């Protein structure tokens with residue numbers, strides 16, 4: 001017979017959201033089990049590795065992963081000269097080191113973190129069945145299992161809109177300290193990026209799923225152009241990619257029989273529908289979900305609603321704006337037209353038009 005394990009809090013996923021949740025719940029005294037299907041935290045990396053500067057002030061783990069300072073953002077719209085926003089401070093991190101540091105922190109706080117433990121299913125009572133056949137019951141289940149969250153599906157709140165990405169790591173021949181963004185009507189539902197990380201750079205591209213087949217040629221073309229300009233080498237040092245939720249916030253709290261379910265990070269649709277950035281929101285929502293879970297375990301039944309209210313207040317307005325801008329752009333393609341440069345600008349955070357009413 002398969003074993004049945006009981007925990008106060010079960011966290012599914014040990015990315016930034018799950019590790020932060022496990023840490024916060026365990027630090028407040030809950031018995032926490034956290035599982036991830038990966039063998040090594042943060043590996044493989046599926047990320048361009050940029051975090052906003054402010055995250056370093058409240059997340060000490062950034063220091064273990066810090067690789068390069070970012071000062072500015074340069075946005076290229078079609079073939080025009082770049083628009084440079086001089087104040088765009090950020091940090092390029094080693095994402096694998098960052099995720100590993102967050103898991104170490106969760107373990108230090110007392111969470112039982114189990115790698116190589118894939119979740120197979122969540123039943124209607126909130127009981128988790130793992131691929132190894134063991135079953136885990138919990139008072140609170142935190143879904144931090146990324147864009148294709150099984151926990152989100154179990155409560156009827158999956159991510160329904162996704163952007164697809166492809167990224168290569170290339171030698172960086174001319175160092176710089178900006179994030180370069182490439183907007184073009186030929187990159188529907190996404191953009192290209194070149195983010196410097198010391199002697200290398202992450203060069204990537206995202207698109208709406210209907211254009212997934214274009215990812216490879218579009219990225220090769222961008223790589224060729226940058227190599228011809230002498231900015232990057234032709235060698236490809238690593239490949240990655242992955243899905244980014246771009247449909248906005250999901251339902252954050254639900255119940256499966258007696259189990260309270262909270263979603264955090266990408267599982268909760270907290271990555272930005274325009275920029276795709278989601279590390280900061282994953283860490284913050286994970287932390288808040290973990291703290292709320294501990295309160296629920298202690299008998300505070302309102303803590304789930306408080307969590308949803310807090311996250312909605314923090315991130316709702318920026319996600320709503322990004323979602324609206326994304327929908328405006330996608331509506332242009334749906335009407336069989338290509339966006340003009342001014343419309344691409346309205347769909348990107350560096351331009352005033354993006355922030356206008």
Ligand SMILES: Cc1cc2nc3c(=O)[nH]c(=O)nc-3n(C[C@H](O)[C@H](O)[C@H](O)COP(=O)(O)OP(=O)(O)OC[C@H]3O[C@@H](n4cnc5c(N)ncnc54)[C@H](O)[C@@H]3O)c2cc1C
Nearest residue numbers: 013015016017037047048049050119146242265266278279
């Ligand atoms: C190519 C790319 C580039 C990006 N670049 C940036 C960037 O530069 N800056 C930024 O802020 N954001 C970036 N993002 C988004 C960012 O990576 C995510 O928003 C962030 O990782 C969300 O954290 P999370 O913990 O919610 O989810 P994840 O990091 O996806 O973690 C989810 C975890 O759940 C685990 N899991 C999933 N299913 C199961 C299962 N069935 N059983 C057990 N474990 C499971 C996974 O193994 C994973 O470890 C990028 C995304 C992509 C794809």
